[in-house]
Amino acid sequence: MTPWRTAIATSDETGLWIRGYDIKDLMKNATFTDLIFVLHQGRMPGAKERGLLDAILVSVADHGAGAPSCAAARLVASGNRESLAAAVAAGLLAVGDDHGGAGTLCMEMLAEGLADGVREGLGVEQVAARILKAAAAEKRRIPGLGHRVHTKDPRVDVLFDMARDAGLKGDAIALLRAIESGLEANGKKIPINVDGALAAVLHEMGFAPSAGKFIFMIGRVAGLTAEVAEEYAREKPMRIRFDVEYDGVPPRPIETPKE
Amino acid sequence: MTPWRTAIATSDETGLWIRGYDIKDLMKNATFTDLIFVLHQGRMPGAKERGLLDAILVSVADHGAGAPSCAAARLVASGNRESLAAAVAAGLLAVGDDHGGAGTLCMEMLAEGLADGVREGLGVEQVAARILKAAAAEKRRIPGLGHRVHTKDPRVDVLFDMARDAGLKGDAIALLRAIESGLEANGKKIPINVDGALAAVLHEMGFAPSAGKFIFMIGRVAGLTAEVAEEYAREKPMRIRFDVEYDGVPPRPIETPKE
């Protein structure tokens, strides 16, 4: 087998290095959030970058037991008490474009829009108008706006205020705000959600679009562990029941038996 | 359906609270590591607790592409490029008693041993001797010692030094050290590994034994996201091959066809 190659971590009998940093130095001098930054960007963050990434991770860690990720983890814990990892992994599997993963689509949209703007000398309003027009033509939802619980997502303003205080450039945030305003001008009140907010901030911090999902997953796994711990501690196996209505064909005989 | 009950998170149209803390306050005033502590212990940690939990999470985040969790994530990314979550979840599924999960077994052992010691007035050496004797009789390995790469795990001393500086009681660490010494006295040099070190520290910080696995998972998922990102960025799908030797029955005809 050809050896695998990696630029992330290496170890020997008594040492371990992550992106070139000695694990002993990291343990003494880096927070976990620093390490997440190191793993994805290959360098230690500054204090303001650390603060923003902390806020993002905190913002997505948990949103209640009924979110698809948390509910999937609890259901698996309800049937399978053999492996804590099985329940947590099932929760992660619920993360996709429609749950927790819109940040990635939003980062792609923002990156493309901002690049178009620079190349063609357009302002954010013009870019936003173009994005809205394209989405309307294709009847697509804009990723990063709207939430099934929140009419106004409490996490958005906090994150954007912190980003401004941290001195980020602000172009991705401005574009996303322009899209939100454009929708409202069209009579659609679909405010920015946490996926959109983290997308704009992660883009401005230099993360690749995949980070929209990866950072959500890291944050959410913290919540999932607590949800699974609570399910084990408070609930019996097989306690979850659903009301299901069958609307298929009525009872009937088998027409062609196997022999 | 009976409503689910939870003491973790609740939300309304414009708010979200985790263990009673407003998400806006948490985003501004808590690190991600604080939130992990909040989720599992229901209160904010002090600065020293935060530092210890940071060090633990940093210590387990990644140990190279060949660890079962990282390799499983990469294999899944090699066959299935449709879902980042699928690859990360597969990595988590590799976490069990034999990989990353020994901390839970070790925490149970330490908790029981320390409780026995208090109840029966035994010192840590006596408790350690009893644990070693029982393990030898049942031919069990002691969880939290030994590593397939490290003869001396670089993370152990750092963590125990930080724990001493943080003023932890030190009883679980002392018991684990006594077990290590007892093994060495029997001619078996099987040093404490990172699972054992985090087990002793998490126990002294008041975490339940399940945290041995949960905290490992939270740390490791950070590494898994980076491993999967690298696999996507640097490698083609289906690049991973194994040398497999077949040693089963030789070619033969089917003796009883279906009709």
Add this chain to the structure above:
Amino acid sequence: MTPWRTAIATSDETGLWIRGYDIKDLMKNATFTDLIFVLHQGRMPGAKERGLLDAILVSVADHGAGAPSCAAARLVASGNRESLAAAVAAGLLAVGDDHGGAGTLCMEMLAEGLADGVREGLGVEQVAARILKAAAAEKRRIPGLGHRVHTKDPRVDVLFDMARDAGLKGDAIALLRAIESGLEANGKKIPINVDGALAAVLHEMGFAPSAGKFIFMIGRVAGLTAEVAEEYAREKPMRIRFDVEYDGVPPRPIETPKE
């Protein structure tokens, strides 16, 4: 890397053999159920063995959208529409001792009980009495009896009738029936469920206890694919909501901010 060894399958540029059988012969002369038997027992089944294994796989394939495995698959499909495999895998993760996996525990119990009976010259009633006594002393439930939907599981009599017609020895079935009768004599009407029925039959067919879970998983994955297909076809993403009641600590300020 040392080559892996396997006695299951081998291939070359133009051929593929499973347990020594040429894939071309198997495709032409074996049913899928035959192949499942071949994979686990290393030989083709006879017609009666095939019929029993078919009946077992059919019996566990689906039990409605609300079973934990099916509901977990649907929840994951509701959040993550990127990967069909993610949803199906999440459904499998719900399979454990409390859901679909009791067959394995029951097979272990039956194997041990029958071996004890032979060794000590006990009849099934005596063995059953001993099992019931031990379970009562340890306040354990007997695996393979009781169902949260069925007061009488419709699949049990069918399977046992087929097993009798197929000429199985009948000792495991007799032991399980004796346990059921013993419970009823103690005033506990907890009838044999499908896990118990398949356990008794699989044991008599020569399967190892792990087959109690493996065969359930193979059958259930068929149902999971249909559940996921229906979720995609009939439902929108994020449609699943739960009523959740928060009973944790009330809103409170953060006592120890990070700096």
Add this chain to the structure above:
Amino acid sequence: MTPWRTAIATSDETGLWIRGYDIKDLMKNATFTDLIFVLHQGRMPGAKERGLLDAILVSVADHGAGAPSCAAARLVASGNRESLAAAVAAGLLAVGDDHGGAGTLCMEMLAEGLADGVREGLGVEQVAARILKAAAAEKRRIPGLGHRVHTKDPRVDVLFDMARDAGLKGDAIALLRAIESGLEANGKKIPINVDGALAAVLHEMGFAPSAGKFIFMIGRVAGLTAEVAEEYAREKPMRIRFDVEYDGVPPRPIETPKE
């Protein structure tokens, strides 16, 4: 919570129906393969349909321990011995467009191509030429052709012969063969693989494109259970090692410690 709706399965205290068929009738009169057909098509198959679906399921069940799905299952079994389901699920997670899932893409291509042909009065050669031209322009691989092990996939001819004997229309097979010939005429010998063969046959049998993945998963889960059983029986935990070469940045100090 609004009740879920389903047309697949329903049960009451003593009964269970799948697509309207009584489970007792199915157990006595249907094979497992029949039930898979019932679950996805809502009716019992005829004998020739059953035979074809059997052959497809048999053909994909296992391809050796080194396939990404099997290897991922073994890796997870190597680290996590707590849950058989965790290992099997990890194997399924490796199924995607690049491993086992190309059948779905191929079915979409064939369905679209055949519809175009009918609408525009084109023969399969003309449709094939158009497909090849489009793929070349976009530098896309054609799904359903090429295999990393087989220069000639032994399963293709068997399946197509059985399909012809079963009296299938043959249009999807003809189109796929025309694509294969078109590639060869361009000097590219990339023969049809099993994913392509099952795609053509499943399309002609009336399955939806998602069945390309679903049927592969049902077949493969049989192999995965055997692979995991063998890993448990023959190998110790943590036995799998990889040669990994680190090519990242060299050791370096931390430039910006956390305080």
